[in-house]
Amino acid sequence: MARLNINGKVHDVQVEDGTPLLWVIREQVGLTGTKYGCGVAQCGACSVHINGEVRRSCMTPVSSVKAEDRIVTIEGLSPNSSNPIQKAWLEHDVPQCGYCQSGQIMAASALLAKNKNPSDKDIDTAMTNICRCGTYQRIRAAIHTAAKAKA
Amino acid sequence: MKTAAKQPNLSRRKFMVATAAASGGLALGFSLPFGADLAQAQAPLAASPEVNAWVVIKPDDTVVIRIARTEMGQGTLTGIAQLVAEELECDWKKVTTEMVTPGQNLARKRVWGDMATGGSRGIRGSEVYTRAGGAAARMMLLQAAADEWKVPVGELTVSESVIRHAGSNRMTTYGKVSAAAAKIAPPDPKTIKLKPYTQWKIAGKPVKRLDTAPKLNGSKIYAIDLKFPGMLNAAVKSCEVFGGKLVSFDDAKVAKMAGVKRVVKVDDATVAVVADTWWHAKTALDALPIVWDEGEGAKASSATIAKNLESGLTSNDAFADTTIGDTMKALAAAPKKIEAVYSTPFLSHATMEPMTCTAKITADRAEAWVPTQNGDQALAALSETAGIPLDKCEVYKMDPGGGFGRRVTIPDYVHKAVNIARQFPGIHVKMIWSREEDQMHGFYRPISQARMAGAIDAQGNLQALHIRVSGQSINAFSNPAAIKDGKDVRQLQGLWKEPGDAQFGYTVPNLQIEYAMRNSHVPVGPWRGVNTNQNGIYLECFMDELAKAAGKDPVEFRRTLMQKHPKHLGVLNAVAEKSGWGRPLPAGVHRGVAVFMGYASYSAAVAEVSVSPKSEVKVHRMVIATDCGNVVNPDQIAAQTDGAVAMGLSALFFNEITIDKGRVVETNFHNYRILQLADMPKVESVLAPTHDFWGGVGEPTICVVAPAVMNAIFAATGKPVRHLPIKNQKLV
Numbered sequence: 001m002a003r004l005n006i007n008g009k010v011h012d013v014q015v016e017d018g019t020p021l022l023w024v025i026r027e028q029v030g031l032t033g034t035k036y037g038c039g040v041a042q043c044g045a046c047s048v049h050i051n052g053e054v055r056r057s058c059m060t061p062v063s064s065v066k067a068e069d070r071i072v073t074i075e076g077l078s079p080n081s082s083n084p085i086q087k088a089w090l091e092h093d094v095p096q097c098g099y100c101q102s103g104q105i106m107a108a109s110a111l112l113a114k115n116k117n118p119s120d121k122d123i124d125t126a127m128t129n130i131c132r133c134g135t136y137q138r139i140r141a142a143i144h145t146a147a148k149a150k151a
Numbered sequence: 152m153k154t155a156a157k158q159p160n161l162s163r164r165k166f167m168v169a170t171a172a173a174s175g176g177l178a179l180g181f182s183l184p185f186g187a188d189l190a191q192a193q194a195p196l197a198a199s200p201e202v203n204a205w206v207v208i209k210p211d212d213t214v215v216i217r218i219a220r221t222e223m224g225q226g227t228l229t230g231i232a233q234l235v236a237e238e239l240e241c242d243w244k245k246v247t248t249e250m251v252t253p254g255q256n257l258a259r260k261r262v263w264g265d266m267a268t269g270g271s272r273g274i275r276g277s278e279v280y281t282r283a284g285g286a287a288a289r290m291m292l293l294q295a296a297a298d299e300w301k302v303p304v305g306e307l308t309v310s311e312s313v314i315r316h317a318g319s320n321r322m323t324t325y326g327k328v329s330a331a332a333a334k335i336a337p338p339d340p341k342t343i344k345l346k347p348y349t350q351w352k353i354a355g356k357p358v359k360r361l362d363t364a365p366k367l368n369g370s371k372i373y374a375i376d377l378k379f380p381g382m383l384n385a386a387v388k389s390c391e392v393f394g395g396k397l398v399s400f401d402d403a404k405v406a407k408m409a410g411v412k413r414v415v416k417v418d419d420a421t422v423a424v425v426a427d428t429w430w431h432a433k434t435a436l437d438a439l440p441i442v443w444d445e446g447e448g449a450k451a452s453s454a455t456i457a458k459n460l461e462s463g464l465t466s467n468d469a470f471a472d473t474t475i476g477d478t479m480k481a482l483a484a485a486p487k488k489i490e491a492v493y494s495t496p497f498l499s500h501a502t503m504e505p506m507t508c509t510a511k512i513t514a515d516r517a518e519a520w521v522p523t524q525n526g527d528q529a530l531a532a533l534s535e536t537a538g539i540p541l542d543k544c545e546v547y548k549m550d551p552g553g554g555f556g557r558r559v560t561i562p563d564y565v566h567k568a569v570n571i572a573r574q575f576p577g578i579h580v581k582m583i584w585s586r587e588e589d590q591m592h593g594f595y596r597p598i599s600q601a602r603m604a605g606a607i608d609a610q611g612n613l614q615a616l617h618i619r620v621s622g623q624s625i626n627a628f629s630n631p632a633a634i635k636d637g638k639d640v641r642q643l644q645g646l647w648k649e650p651g652d653a654q655f656g657y658t659v660p661n662l663q664i665e666y667a668m669r670n671s672h673v674p675v676g677p678w679r680g681v682n683t684n685q686n687g688i689y690l691e692c693f694m695d696e697l698a699k700a701a702g703k704d705p706v707e708f709r710r711t712l713m714q715k716h717p718k719h720l721g722v723l724n725a726v727a728e729k730s731g732w733g734r735p736l737p738a739g740v741h742r743g744v745a746v747f748m749g750y751a752s753y754s755a756a757v758a759e760v761s762v763s764p765k766s767e768v769k770v771h772r773m774v775i776a777t778d779c780g781n782v783v784n785p786d787q788i789a790a791q792t793d794g795a796v797a798m799g800l801s802a803l804f805f806n807e808i809t810i811d812k813g814r815v816v817e818t819n820f821h822n823y824r825i826l827q828l829a830d831m832p833k834v835e836s837v838l839a840p841t842h843d844f845w846g847g848v849g850e851p852t853i854c855v856v857a858p859a860v861m862n863a864i865f866a867a868t869g870k871p872v873r874h875l876p877i878k879n880q881k882l883v
Contacts, residue, residue, distance in 0.1 A: 027430060032376035033368065035375070043820055075368065097224030097503065099373060124829035132503045135793065
C-alpha cells in the first residue's frame with residue numbers, strides 16, 4: 001500500500017514495497033507517458049520530477065517516495081503542452097519515433113527550472129537521456145529556444 | 152507548427168476506437184464507450200465516404216490521407232501525406248492522416264500496395280501510386296463540381312481545396328463535393344499526369360511533421376502502453392544460448408507470487424510468466440527455476456567466430472562479384488603494394504521501445520497490436536501461429552518506438568505473443584520484453600572482416616584493388632532462396648557493379664571484389680544501412696590509406712577515380728565545398744572524408760576531429776551531402792542525417808555484441824553504451840539533389856559517418872583505424 005501525489009492528485013495504490021515507481025505510475029495509476037527503456041537508470045525514458053528534481057523512476061522503489069512528495073509526470077507537466085520546453089520541442093520538430101521524448105522533456109524542463117539560461121556545457125551535463133533516433137542536435141537547439149522564450 | 156497543431160490529440164479512450172476504426176477504412180472522430188468490443192467498432196459507420204483509397208474528405212474540408220507504410224520516426228508519414236496533398240491540391244493546414252491495417256489491405260486486394268517499411272523504400276517505393284492516388288482524387292472532385300455546375304471540367308481551377316469556375320464566377324470546396332465525387336468512376340490511370348517537381352508547393356518543402364504534438368505530452372500510445380479491460384501481462388525468457396532449448400521449469404516455485412496467473416511454455420526455447428501486471432510477471436520470471444539444454448551453440452565465443460571469419464580472408468571458397476582486368480597479376484607486379492585487414496562486430500538495434508506485442512485469440516478470430524515495420528508479414532504471422540484463417544485475423548499497426556530494421560524481417564515477437572495469448576482465449580495478453588531479453592535476442596548486424604590490397608604505380612595512380620569480404624550472411628539466416636548458386640551478392644552491398652542502388656563508385660583498371668561466407672550460430676538481420684556500413688568502412692578507409700601511399704589529397708585522389716561516376720562525384724564535390732575542404736583548421740583539428748552509395752542515394756561526409764594524447768576522440772563537426780534524387784521534405788532529411796550520425800558514431804566508438812559461452816555479453820545500456828547528447832557533433836545536412844531519380848533517405852547516410860571520422864583520426868595520428876569499435880584502442 002502506498003499513497004502517492006502524482007500531478008497534484010492523491011493515489012492510494014496496492015503494491016509491494018520494492019516495486020519501481022515507474023511501474024506503479026504505468027500499471028496502477030495508468031499514466032503511460034512515462035516509458036520503460038532499460039530498468040537500470042541508464043536511458044532516462046522513465047524520468048519524472050519528484051519535488052522538482054528529475055528522477056529515474058525505474059530505479060526508484062515506491063517505498064522510498066513519501067506521501068507528501070510531489071511527483072510530476074509528462075502528463076502533468078503543463079496543461080495543453082504549454083511548458084516552454086514543450087513549445088520549443090514543437091517549434092524545432094524534435095521528436096522522431098518519440099519514445100524517449102517524455103523523458104527528454106522532463107529532464108530539460110527540470111534543467112530550465114533551475115538554470116534560466118543554460119550553456120551548451122550545462123546542457124551536456126544535464127541531458128544524459130538516450131535517444132536512439134539521434135535527435136540531440138534539435139534537443140540542444142530547443143532548450144536554447146525555450147530559455148530565450150522564458151527570459 | 153500550424154499543421155502539427157491540427158493533429159487530433161486523441162485521448163486514450165478515443166485511441167482504442169481510432170485504432171479499430173482505421174480497419175474499417177473510415178475517418179476518425181467518433182467515440183464509443185471505453186471497453187466496447189473492438190469488433191463492433193469495425194462495423195460500417197456513418198462517416199464521410201472516401202473519394203478513393205487514399206483520400207477521405209469531410210464536409211468541413213478536413214482531408215484524411217491514408218498511410219500504409221510504417222512511421223517509426225523516419226518521417227515517412229508526413230512525406231507521403233505531402234506527396235498525396237501535392238497532387239490533390241488541398242489545403243495542407245487541413246490535412247490529417249490515418250494508418251490502414253493489413254487486414255483491410257488484404258480484403259481490398261492490396262489497394263494500398265506493399266506495407267513493408269524497410270530498405271529506405273517508404274517513399275521511393277510508393278511515390279508513384281500515392282501521387283497518382285492524390286491526382287485521381289483531385290480529378291474526381293473537379294468532375295463532381297463540373298457535373299453539378301454543368302460546365303466542362305477543363306474550365307475549372309483548384310487551389311487549396313477551393314474549386315472555381317471563372318466563367319460563371321462560382322466556387323465550392325472539396326468538402327462540399329466529396330460525397331458526389333465518391334460516386335464517380337475513378338479516372339483511367341493513363342489520363343493521370345503527375346506534376347514535375349518544379350511545380351511543387353507542398354512536396355519538397357520543409358513542412359512540419361504531422362505527428363509531433365502527441366509525442367510532447369505523453370498522450371501518444373505506443374504498443375507498450377496499450378490497456379484493455381481484463382488484460383494480462385506476460386514477461387518472457389528465451390534460452391540465452393542461440394539454438395538452445397527449454398527443458399523444464401518449476402512453476403510451483405512462483406505460483407503463489409503476487410499477481411501470477413500461470414507460467415506457460417511459449418515455444419521450444421521460451422517460457423513466459425503471465426500475471427496481472429508486467430512487473431509481477433517479470434518479478435516471478437526472475438525467480439522461476441528453468442532448466443535449459445544449451446546445445447552446441449554454447450561452445451561458441453567471439454574468439455571462435457573471429458577465427459572462422461579470418462579463414463575466409465584467404466580461403467578458396469569465395470566468389471568474385473566483380474572481376475576487371477587481372478588484379479592478382481597487377482598486385483604482384485606493383486611497385487607499391489598496400490595491404491590491410493579490417494573488422495566490424497555484431498551490433499544490436501537497441502530500439503528504445505523493446506519488443507512488445509499484444510494479442511487476443513478466440514476460437515474463430517485473432518487480433519494483434521504490433522509495432523511492426525512489416526504489417527502484411529505481422530498479419531501472416533498472426534494467422535499462422537493462431538491457426539486462424541487470414542480473413543478472420545487483424546493486425547493493428549502501432550507506431551514503433553524505433554525500428555532500424557529490427558521489426559522488418561522476422562516477426563519473432565508476434566509468434567511469441569500469439570503463442571502466449573492462445574493459452575488465454577478471449578483475453579488480451581500484452582507481452583513486453585525486458586531490455587536484457589531484447590539485447591540478448593535480436594537479429595544482429597552481421598559480423599564481418601575484409602582483407603584489402605591495392606597497387607599504386609609510379610605516378611601515384613591506383614592500378615589494382617582487391618577486396619575480400621569474409622563474414623556472416625543475412626540471407627543465409629533468413630532468406631536462403633535469395634542466394635543464387637551459393638553466391639550471396641547482398642553482403643557486397645555498396646560494392647556492386649550494377650548502377651541504380653548501391654554501386655561501387657570508382658574506376659580501377661584491375662579490380663576484384665569477393666565474398667566468402669562465414670556463418671555463426673548468432674541470428675543476423677538488417678540493421679539501418681545494412682551492409683553498406685561495413686563495406687563503406689572497408690572501402691573508404693582503405694582509399695585514404697591508398698591516397699596517403701600515393702601522396703595525394705584524399706578528395707583529389709577520389710575525384711580522379713570518380714570521373715565515370717558523376718553522382719558519386721557530385722556529392723563529393725558538394726561536401727568538399729560546404730565543409731571548406733582544404734581550408735585551414737584550428738590547431739589539432741583534422742578532416743576526413745568518405746563517399747558511398749546505398750538505397751539508390753549518394754552520400755558523402757566530411758568529419759572534423761581532434762584526438763588527445765590519451766586517445767580521446769572529439770568529433771567537432773560533420774558535414775553530410777546527400778543526393779536522394781527528389782527531395783520531399785528537406786527538414787526531415789536533415790533529421791535523418793542527424794540520426795545517422797548519432798547511430799553511426801555510437802557504433803564507431805562504443806558498440807559491439809560479443810559472445811561468451813554462446814550468448815550475448817552486452818545485456819543493457821551499461822555495457823552497450825549509446826551515444827549521448829554531449830558526444831553529438833554539430834551536423835550540417837547538405838542537399839545536392841539531381842531530381843532525376845527517387846532514392847532512399849533513412850539509411851543511405853549512415854555508411855559514410857564512421858569512415859569519415861576514422862579517416863580524420865588517421866589524418867590526426869598517422870595511424871589507420873581498422874577495427875571497430877574504437878573504445879579501448881590506443882590510437883596515438
